[in-house]
Amino acid sequence: MPKRIDAEARTAAIAEASLRVLERDGLSGLSVRGVAAEAGIAAASLRRAFATQHALREFCLELIEDRVKARIAALELTGRPLVEGLLLQLLPLDKERRLELVAQVQLGVLSLTDTALRPAAIRLSDGVARVCHIAVEVLTETGQFHQGRDPEYEAQRLRALLDGLAMQGLWSGELSEAGPILEMLTRHLDELARP
Incomplete structure (x- = not known):
């Protein structure tokens, strides 16, 4: 169960970071690297949560x-x-x-x-x-x-x-x-x- 909760929390953090990036940097900023940096996670973690842009x-x-x-x-x-x-x-x-x-x-x-x-x-x-x-x-x-x-x-x-x-x-x-x-x-x- 803790792994599921961690995955859900990570997904929520990524999504929130994505909205902030969209507001601040626009679509061009909505990259794996940009969102990962905003969420404070590794790009690999972001790719596990969202395989595609x-x-x-x-x-x-x-x-x-x-x-x-x-x-x-x-x-x-x-x-x-x-x-x-x-x-x-x-x-x-x-x-x-x-x-x-x-x-x-x-x-x-x-x-x-x-x-x-x-x-x-x-x-x-x-x-x-x-x-x-x-x-x-x-x-x-x-x-x-x-x-x-x-x-x-x-x-x-x-x-x-x-x-x-x-x-x-x-x-x-x-x-x-x-x-x-x-x-x-x-x-x-x-x-x-x-x-």
């Missing part, structure tokens, strides 16, 4: 998905606060979420030409769409979504807004600049309740 890249996307799911599962909210909590998990409003989004964007762009990576990138993107649909469902169930609006269209529009806010948050570069992003999201959710 593709496996490492795919695991990074899976790690992001798992981390977001864990944060969402930990939310103990209902109604509008739940909707806001769900959506805020997908925006770069702290170091962890910024790190995830930078890695997701870089690996997502790579997946446009790397067909082997594409399924993992699409799965992560589909998860964002699901969160937007859930947000609209919660607003509907709590009477905070106008009946005259098309739920499917509004979920797609919410996704577009979320993607735009996420990119705006990345480009601003400052975590302290969250105010305008939060205000835009709040105003949009308020608008969904009106005809």
Whole structure:
């Protein structure tokens, strides 16, 4: 059992190091040598955990998905606060979420030409769409979504807004600049309740 725990801990350390390398150095830095140095392990140990660069890249996307799911599962909210909590998990409003989004964007762009990576990138993107649909469902169930609006269209529009806010948050570069992003999201959710 200890060997399994050590292997899991090593894999987690490698994945975390990979996200940091992606944020700091971009895709060109995501090499065996670069990630091993960041994780403080030998390159051979990294190769045992991830035999190929593709496996490492795919695991990074899976790690992001798992981390977001864990944060969402930990939310103990209902109604509008739940909707806001769900959506805020997908925006770069702290170091962890910024790190995830930078890695997701870089690996997502790579997946446009790397067909082997594409399924993992699409799965992560589909998860964002699901969160937007859930947000609209919660607003509907709590009477905070106008009946005259098309739920499917509004979920797609919410996704577009979320993607735009996420990119705006990345480009601003400052975590302290969250105010305008939060205000835009709040105003949009308020608008969904009106005809």
